[in-house]
Amino acid sequence: MSELLKISGLHASIDADGIPKEILRGVDLVVPPGEVHAIMGPNGCGKSTLSYVLAGREEYDVTAGSVSFMGQDLLAMEPEERAAAGLFLAFQAPVELPGVNNANFLRTAVNAVRRARGEPELDAVGFLKTVRAATKNLSMSDDMLKRNVNVGFSGGEKKRNEVLQMTMLQPKLAILDETDSGLDVDALRIVAEGVKNLRSPDFSALVITHHQRLLEYLGPDRIHVMVRGRIVRSGGPELAKQIDVEGYASFLTEAA
């Protein structure tokens, strides 16, 4: 299979005070298995919207186009079915779940996904073993497993927690929505290592970012530039370097 994810002519809008506002205006994008792609673009170009639409957030109305994921019609699936199929979204702003123990949440999620994939569920011992190894790799303390999901977590802890969930859920495609925002250099390195550890012929990532630094760690295969709801240019890693120096000015005229 040469494509894991194929987005064709995707249009999506959101309801703004009763008037549909179009945000995605014909996105075309292909991510083959085992590759890391990055999407860059100015604020408000639709990067986060694309990640939400792919994950199945209901507020967005898909008005045209199609998305196939491992040959399946992604847009016809419920959010939890997409997760079970292997799509993971690392949230830009991870959500707090008061009173919900982090380890319990993680185990419930892992077993829900394993059940849906026809894999045996992890028992408490098996789960703890796996999760301890994963937290260690991410330089997370066991204490974070005992706390409530994202409640009182620092920005860096929240992002690490996202990467921990990603590691445990073993997705085929991870969408990282500005996972690098608000991280200091050390935290960025740890998070990047966490993603790098997952790299395999069976794992792809779609990295949404503003910054060159995360991409330096990850070594992406392709860079896509998004402007006003469309991919206006795709290229190799050198494209990220060009943006870092020149900004988006030249792409803005291209899109017009």
Add this chain to the structure above:
Amino acid sequence: MPAITETREQVEKLGQSSYKWGFETDIEMDVAPKGLNEDTIRLISARKEEPDWLLEWRLAAFRVWQTMTEPTWAKVTYPPIDYQDVHYYAAPRKKPGPKSLDEVDPELLRTYEKLGIPLHEQALLAGVEVPEGEEARLPVAVDAVFDSVSVATTFRKTLAEAGVIFCPISEAVRDHPDLVRKYLGSVVPAGDNFYAALNAAVFTDGSFVFIPKGVRCPMELSTYFRINARNTGQFERTLIVVEDGASVSYLEGCTAPMRDENQLHAAVVELVAMENASIKYSTVQNWYPGDENGLGGIYNFVTKRGACRGAKSKISWTQVETGSAITWKYPSCILQGEGSVGEFYSVAVTNNYQQADTGTKMIHIGKNTRSTIIAKTISAGHSDSTYRGLVRMLPKASNARNFTQCDSLLIGDRCGAHTVPYIENRNMSARIEHEATTSKISEDQMFYCRQRGLSQEDAVGLIVNGFCKDVLKELPMEFAVEAQKLLQISLEGSVG
């Protein structure tokens, strides 16, 4: 297999929505004619071979009841109840009060097995067999009340050796008349309120517990209530007396078959704690709540009250209320003994067209008395839920303290949650704190959980259990697991 474990597994096996305890048992019943008058009460008393004093007590209660009107201050609405259209006595046809489990109708035992209370197993397990790898824990003694009559009480021998009395109240009237006469109605007087008076007039059975001085009850005691017969009211009466320095943990569970008509349940629970005594009373109330259109279900009008008579005594109520069409219930503590402690931990869940008006009363009489109220209210569907609580500091309650926290969680936009706290303070050294919050399960939370692979139902269950954690942790462990599953089942179909 221990009862609770089996109950839990049974609950876990439950797949889709709707009430799974709604089966009916076909059993030969001895039923009194419909209607309530002095003859009905005489009949009940005669059937139970009661002494004259108790009959007189019932008749006095009935005469008071006739002068009373139903309370209307609760935020619940229902059509008028015709109290003459109810059977006030229904008992499985067999001699009431079997001597051993062998005498119990096998059909009845099967019913309890279906409900997850294998009495036989329990009796056999008296030696406590602990499966390998499982933590050793105390067994649970069970009193099972079927419609109006207690059908079986387990572990009586073990308990008797410790000096603990745990038996049907009708039996206690016969075997321990002085104790019953001394304490019956001493916390909830016969004419206390409309439903309590009705109960005093017609109560048919319930549990009696007596823990003598200095005895720590060697196991959890549990009563399982089941309404089966049609058009029958259930009026059980529980009396728990714990003497100086003694303690007990008591669990109560309830279910009923699915029926289109409403059924009346008006119970009374009285607790008495003497010096340094402690009573922990936990309820998982799962009476049939009616269907998704609000048809049928139990009217649960219950008076529960505990008296902390001795210094440093403690009474703790924990309740998980998921059932009943209407719940009207305020487990209370009268904190008379110096330094006595009252606690109320509550989770009330309403879905579809259920209505709940529930809370507590903490009456501080003695010095240095303390009370804690944690109430979690969850409303979904078209339901309406009210927390109603009273904290009263009397003039002699110097340095008394109360902390109250009421949290409401709304699911959907057609339900209601209300908090009605009453605070009366007549002692300026008392300290009273009240906190309240109202929240909704956010779209963000739902989407986050679903993106991690959880179904909508699982996500709601997880968030709701998180919301209730402070209360659930007060339940005995095995019960807590059961309660968690129950919360989730009760809220099925509330989202999406």
